[in-house]
Amino acid sequence: MCGRYALSSPVQALEVQFEAEAQVLLAPRYNIAPTTPVPVVRNGGAGRILVLHRWGLVPAWSREPGAGAPMANARSETVAEKPAFRGPFRRNRCLIPADGFYEWRAVPGGKQPFFIRAAEGVLAFAGLWDRWEGPEGTLDSCTILTTAAQGPMARIHDRMPVILAREAYAQWLDPATPPDVLKGLLRPCPEAWLRMHPVDRRVGSVRNDDPGLVEPLPGEPFDA
Incomplete structure (x- = not known):
């Protein structure tokens, strides 16, 4: 699963990597949790746009x-x-x-959180979005797709987000991409794309949101 993540990269860097026009201003966030607004890249009228959706999909028929x-x-x-x-x-x-x-690994006496970061650039989780419309207005929301974990990641948790390569962005976003091609993208990413290290348990509280949350614990190497 993926229940917490971080994004502090400048919006200009996101525009370049995702070839998208940002329609929002973003502040660094180090403890992003479900039900909060999160940036997503999706197709817009004349190209890709970077907008905010609530994390936690609300189907249109809800x-x-x-x-x-x-x-x-x-x-x-x-x-x-x-x-x-x-x-x-x-x-x-x-x-x-x-x-x-972030993901948590069971250890004697509780659970140890780990930060799994991009080895280079920014990770692109495969996501879905939907629009709910009601008397109160409209709500755009999203969800993150997960797959079975492999390699060192599997020593922490049995699931992980689906992470797409840059060359797969267009296929994933294109509404005409056949389902069998889409399903071929839903697999664990190469191990070389990720780095991981244990972090402070303060990340367990959504009240904490500071750069120290992503820093490695001193003297606590990951025994991968």
Whole structure:
């Protein structure tokens, strides 16, 4: 799964990497949690745009946006069949930028958080989005697709976000891409794309949001 992540890269860098026009101003965030607004890249009228969506998909057919637990993640293995995700999977795909994400590994006495970051540039999570419309107005929301973890990542958790290569951005966003091609993109990324290290347990509280959260714990190497 992916329940927390960080993004502090400048918006100008995101515009360059994703070839998108930013329509929002972004502040550095080091402890992004579900139900908060997050930047996504999706197709706009004349190209890609960078906009804010609430993290936690609210299907267009939902009675109200607050019903049930937030759908922050969608399993890639079943995304084409699940009622909440199959429509967005066909027509509303997006990219969710991240410097890295957090995951917790069970250790004696509790759980140790790790920060899994991009070895270079910014990670692009495969995402879906949908638009809910009601008496209160409209709500654009999103979810992050996950897949089975491999390599060192699997020593921390059995799931991880689907992370796409730059050359796959266009295919993922194109509404005409065939389903079998899309499913071929939903796999673990190469190990060389990621770096990981243990971090302070302060990240467990959403009240904490500062650069120290992504810093390695001193004297705590990852025994991959």
